[in-house]
Amino acid sequence: MKKLMISLIAILVCVSLLAVPALAGSKQRHRWEGLAIGVGAALLGSALLNSHHNAVSNETASYETPVPPPPRYCPPRPRGHWEIRRIWVPPAFKRVWNPAHYNHRREWVPGGWIKIISDPGHWAQDRVWMTQ
Numbered sequence: 001m002k003k004l005m006i007s008l009i010a011i012l013v014c015v016s017l018l019a020v021p022a023l024a025g026s027k028q029r030h031r032w033e034g035l036a037i038g039v040g041a042a043l044l045g046s047a048l049l050n051s052h053h054n055a056v057s058n059e060t061a062s063y064e065t066p067v068p069p070p071p072r073y074c075p076p077r078p079r080g081h082w083e084i085r086r087i088w089v090p091p092a093f094k095r096v097w098n099p100a101h102y103n104h105r106r107e108w109v110p111g112g113w114i115k116i117i118s119d120p121g122h123w124a125q126d127r128v129w130m131t132q
Contacts, residue, residue, distance in 0.1 A: 080131040087126050092119040 093115045100111040 091121040
């Protein structure tokens, strides 16, 4: 049986090599179609190979022990806590020009710069770090 199969395969190979090639037309005729098919096959093969590679690496990664990230240096934090305190915000002044004029006693007052209160002082709350 083996001899029959081997001789049959040998005859088929010889017949296929002895066949006269058919004329398919000009060599330049289907150049761009062949190029497009080749590029498409390369992209498809690459996508299949990469997806298989990623699937294999994900499978092996699940069996590996996870590696912790390297430790970061954090300076020691001073001991203490936050408190909310009331603080006094001092009044704010601004300088404005006071033009020359007569006062209520009918005296002439020359013009000059004066300070006026733009924001009277007020209490505010602020977070303060209290050390122990």
